[in-house]
Amino acid sequence: MGTLALESDDVRSDIYLSLGLKESSKGVAGTPRVLSLVSSLLERSVQRNEMLLEAKHVKDAALTVFHGLRAPALSISKYVDRIFKYSGCSPSCFVVAQIYVDRFLQCTEVELTSLNVHRLLITSIMLAAKFMDDAFFNNAYYAKVGGVSTCELNRLEMNFLFSIDFRLQVSVEAFGKYCVQLEMEAAEALQIERPMQACRIKESWSNKDDSTCASTIAR
Template sequence: MGTLAIDIEGEGVDSDIYFDLGFKGLGKGVVGTPRILSLLSSLLEKSVQKNETESETVNFKDTVAIFHGLRAPTISIQHYIDRIFKYAGCSPSCFLVAYIYVDRFLQRTDVHLTSLNVHRLLITSVLVAAKFIDDAFFNNAYYARVGGVSTAELNRLEMSFLFSLDFRLKVTVNTFQRYCSQLQKEYRDIHQIERPIRVCRIKDSWPSKSDTQCAPTISR
């Protein structure tokens, strides 16, 4: 549902990167999962693991507690991203833009990604990205159901997220391309030398009753 508002055919943009990440080539009727989803989940999981290992020796004092739950959700980051993609119907580019927003959020707030906040940051950032770059999107109540939070909570998360970003949501072609290249490089480095990354950087149908059983996993 929706198309990328950013012109990814701009001058100097390597279109092969977009095919590789799955931003292009997945037309209507084509069954496939864009590579960007598994790439993002892998990088986010590495970042969470690194931060939680460091937290055993360093006392992180995150400034935006609204995104923190009392316990980690039972659904993995990979499955959570896949679920959002399956039901939210947003363009694959939304996930890269959402990643850019999360990076901006982390830099402006000094928050560290952990298993207690990564899911809420994901559903909130994808929601904001879909509203900003897609030509059509579901409302907050639908996203809340997909993400396993209440509508009231998602509304609060969205407002906190937007104010933390100072409502600066524009992503230029150069920024979009730079993050694509950076993600590919970090993904390649992770799988070649297995080093942890430093920081985050850089419609089919309404969910069925059985699919919404994961809703309680995002609890406080």
């Protein structure tokens, strides 16, 4: 099927280029920016959900086949980079995979945590590659990339598909909205990070308590 029609006359063309979903005229190679944005979004979601679950004194709201006994040692960011490096799938697949994960969470009411995010990622990215790209590897290969057995990945794939009612189609409009959301999330994270960095610099100047700084970090 190939990647979505990113070359269409769309006002989001600059965003696609910024995310690394379109090749620039200079043809500069490198890791697409979309990988770090998707990773960051997932990491913040996991942190937020686990804080809420901890506050409610709940280990996990709902256990599924995607849950492991313990969180993998590999971070989400490194896991995403690993999948991109060895799967050879198009960068657009990571946006589509994010859409699939959201559909899964909405249909199952499962909370995204460190116990299930890795399995959801490898499953959703594999499905996105199968649906989006002209060429892709088989389940056995993706299982090796994802660090699970072929049997387990087959089971995860079927569970995921039935959970989202096999809704793999993603419209260009929906794809574009998610790309805009990623850009907005990145801008918001940068606005939060800058005051925190300023606070750390200020704290290095003085050991005294600073109420303004503390309130900014706690926000």
